[in-house]
Amino acid sequence: MRISISIREQVLELFDDNGKLLRRYPVSTGANGVGEENGSYCTPRGRHVIRARIGAGQPENAVFVKRRPTGEIYTPELGAQHPGRDWILTRILWLSGCESGYNRGGSCDTMRRYVYIHGTPDSTELGKPGSRGCVRMRNAELIELFELVQAGTAVEITA
Helix, strand or coil: CEEEEEEECCCEEEECCCCCCCEECCCECCCCCECCCCCCCEEEEEEEEEEEEEECCCCCEEECCCCCCEECCHHHHHHCCCCCCEEEEEEEEEECCCCCCCCEEEHHHHCCCCCCCEECCCCCHHHHHCCCCCCEEEEHHHHHHHHHCCCCCEEEEEE
């Protein structure tokens, strides 16, 4: 399996080992565009792997803070109580860069920047940039993807 994320198209595609397209999902990447530097809130480009799969068995819309479930379940009412909160929901696929000096190590380390593929409230518009550098997905689609991939799955992010 491998994942391809197109920032230009705002889509994530899952391919099998023979290159056959299995799934295609709309996503939302960084509102600040592309970039690898720490603190940029941009989506990093290049070759990555899924470092960790977090949230197996959690309910859809489970809220995560610092990769830990809070026990909350996202609802529009909860969202209204916390305007401006960057909601990380349902599952986390934590990315790690593979290209030393570009997206791995130093001030450009994807993993140390805590860049994830994660769920987002269903009211969040996908198909256009809007995140703080992560790749946002619909919760039900993220659950499906989560069940199909493993830690170590290759992820290519292109502009």
